[in-house]
Amino acid sequence: APAAKARSAPGWRPAPRTPTLRRRLLPSLKDLATGSAMMANLCERAQMSFAHGFPLLIEGDTGTGKSALASALLDTTTQRVVVDCAALQASEGDHSYVQALTQQMCFAGGFGGAAPDRAAVVFDNLSEMPAYAQSALRNVLESFEVEEDPGQTRALVLATSRTPLKAAVEDGTFRDELYYMLAGAKIVLPPLRDRERPAALAAVLAQKLAGHPVEITPEARDMVAAYDWPGNVRELRGVLQQALLMGDGARITALDLSLTLKPRATPVRQRRQAPNFDEEALILDARRSARWNVSKAARTLGLARATIHRKMKALGITRPT
Secondary structure (H helix, E strand, O other), X not given: OXXXXXXXXXXXXXXXXXXXXXXXXXXXXXXHXXXXXXXXXXXXXXXXXXXXXXXXXXXXXXXXXXXXXXXXXXXXXXXXXXEEHHHOOOOHHHHHXXXXXXXXXXXXXXXXXXXXXXXEEEEEOHHHOOHHHHHHHHHHHHHHHHOOOOOOOOOEEEEEEOOOHHHHHHHOOOOHHHHHHHHXXXXXXXXXXXXXXXXXXXXXXXXXXXXXXXXXXXXXXXXXXXXXXXXXXXXXXXXXXXXXXXXXXXXXXXXXXXXHHOOOOOOOOOOOOOOOOOHHHHHHHHHHHOOOOXXXXXXXXXXXXXXXXXXXXXXXXXXXX
């Protein structure tokens, strides 16, 4: 009752709710997360870690989008240095390069020119970083932890690894203390076959590749969903590029995809059945993709022009007016 009286008293206003701290994803991150709530959550975590200046480790199979995620986090005004750890050698030149780089990481202005608002160093293939470079990076990150000068401008650190860094620690090829300095903000990107709606991502990629909206037929979408994609997003992008080149550039059919995917030995997912296509559907797709050019359609299907005409007549297929 007292609470009810207080709520009815003149001038009473409910206490404002604490807003949920949720950031909008950058447009480039939205594209990476298309068709997958799991990817959207990972991109949001990566964005928040990056915004707070934490070292960020991005793991995932080849082609899952590690470099694309790192690039999306670095806006166009951010100076960056990209180091391929797999290319570092035990040479005097590489030793000197790593020493100079790690020294400059403590002062973002050391990358040359006027000091930017932010600067970043991206270490690709971190699991293959030589021991001397691991030691240097560890010292830098340790100095970041103990320095509390708010005016100090330091480089942001992003790292990618195509193999789990923890496995390299267990093998004795990667320093455990360096791993734990990085693993606090770790993102593991899922393979494309584990994402919820890969066909939605295919539509976005196709439009980016073509530079205009591209229709993907329902049968082609089913084919994208059924395929196992061992090369992940990188393979999908390549297949879509080939499909656009083989077709009319405005529409991707199951036939366009099958010309690239069919020779591959990788099985489709067991939980989804790859669609079957009848002869009429194949001929229609070939004619439409060729803009009803009989010669081009015949080359696509590996048939003679006369055979195409005979089958069209038998199936009652006519060119639309």
